Amino acid sequence: MLLYYATHDGHARRIAARIAARLNDKGIAVTPSDLAETIPTAAQLEQAPLVAAVLAIRYGKHLPPSARLVHALHGCINHPPRLALASVCLTARKAGKDTPEGNVYLRKFLARNNLKPALAAAFAGKLDYPRYRFIDRLAIRFIMLMTGGPTDPTVTVEFTDWSKVDAFADAVAELHAQATKS
DSSP states (O other): OEEEEEOSSSHHHHHHHHHHHHHHHTTOOOOEEETTTOOOOHHHHHHOSEEEEEEEEETTEEOTTHHHHHHHHHTOOSSOOEEEEEEEEGGGGSTTSSSTTTOHHHHHHHHHTTOOOSEEEEEEOEEEGGGSOHHHHHHHHHHHHHHTOOOOTTOEEEOOOHHHHHHHHHHHHHHHHHHHHO
16 A cells, blocks of 8 residues: 655654554555655556545645645556545644535545545644744734634644544555455
8 A cells, every 4th residue: 555645844744654653553564655755656556455645735725746646646547546535734623624524625625636535534733833934924823813723923732633543544444455355
């Protein structure tokens, strides 16, 4: 199986690493690959029974490296793999926006790219004001003000529900078992 991620500040990489560790514990050997450094090919994807991806969102859009995976997936004509997709964004910190149905960014991404994953999830990310550049800090503070989030520019808040990440990894393991049977 293949596991990719697209990250801006490293949090999606942490989530992908957690998923990989849980899968490795279940006997499914997988190493996360950064889409900013790796260009998957349709041939590689077609050989995998399952492809999982953890894609970060910044300012309402999935990061540009996510397009590499989408392009390769659309090139899979003979044997398209099953897809498990997780989006990481701060809006998922709110109840109702932490599901594939309730997360507008994930819904739009799937529709725009004509993707129908076997499994989808939306995870809340990490707010790390001290690490952001000045202009990003201002923009994110404004967004947080508008959405009722923390605006103190000195705080770091991890909103990720790691039990949901673990449940996603377990569901990925089940999908992998199904995909390798057929």
